[in-house]
Amino acid sequence: MAExxxxxxxxxxxxxxxxxxxTLRAAGFGADYLGLANPQEMRRPRLDLAYLTEAGxxxxxxxxxxxxxxxxxxxxxxxxxxxxxxxxxxAAELLQGYGAYDAHSGPDRRGPYAPNIRTEEPSPFFxxxxxxxxxxxxxxxxxxxxxxxxxx
Numbered sequence: 780m781a782e783x784x785x786x787x788x789x790x791x792x793x794x795x796x797x798x799x800x801x802t803l804r805a806a807g808f809g810a811d812y813l814g815l816a817n818p819q820e821m822r823r824p825r826l827d828l829a830y831l832t833e834a835g836x837x838x839x840x841x842x843x844x845x846x847x848x849x850x851x852x853x854x855x856x857x858x859x860x861x862x863x864x865x866x867x868x869x870a871a872e873l874l875q876g877y878g879a880y881d882a883h884s885g886p887d888r889r890g891p892y893a894p895n896i897r898t899e900e901p902s903p904f905f906x907x908x909x910x911x912x913x914x915x916x917x918x919x920x921x922x923x924x925x926x927x928x929x930x931x
Contacts, residue, residue: 781837781838781839781840781895782837782895782896782897783835783836783837783840783893783895783896783897784835784858784859784860784896784897784898785834785835785836785856785857785858785859786856786857786859786867786870786871786874786881786893786896787836787840787844787854787855787856787881787882788854788855788856788857788874788875788877788879788880788881789844789847789852789853789854789879789880789881789886790852790853790854790855790877790878790879791852791878791886792853792878793817793819793820793853795877795878795879796815796817796853796854796855796877796879797815797817797853798877799855799873799874799876799877799879800813800815800855802873802877803855803857803870803873803874806869806873808857808866808870811858812857812858812859812862813855813856813857813858814834814854814855814856814857815853815854815855815856816848816853816854816856817853818848818849818851818852818853819851819853826844826845826848826854827845828841828842828845831844831845834856834858835858835860836856837895839882840881840882840883843882844882855874855879857870857874859896859897859898860897860898860899861898862898863898864898866898867893867896867898871892871893871896874892875892879892880892881893883895
């Protein structure tokens with residue numbers, strides 16, 4: 780099973796897809812990490828294999844999602860590259876809570892949901908990080924002293 784840095788949720792009900800997307804946004808997932816593809820809302824619905832694989836979905840899974848989209852089901856995607864594993868898990872649980880299934884669980888929801896997610900890859904997006912954020916995440920490392928400040 781190929782690893783993926785994208786969680787995909789398939790929704791038979793497009794309203795649930797929209798609610799899941801909005802809840803992810805409210806939970807702090809940025810718009811650059813989320814995607815919503817609803818064939819009923821798109822003028823010219825197009826979501827093909829190349830688009831999905833370029834987004835980071837393994838090819839064997841992309842075939843499944845392409846078929847689901849063509850069948851009229853909405854998709855919500857969450858890029859998890861560079862996110863803490865707990866955030867990826869939160870996104871997967873939220874999608875499932877709104878009724879999503881994926882290529883692994885299937886429409887009958889019998890298999891595991893998003894079992895091959897990989898967060899270790901760096902984020903493809905520019906993230907503005909402030910020095911105090913770096914200090915809190917670096918453990919024992921301290922920030923360089925600015926001129927005139929004493930080191931403790």
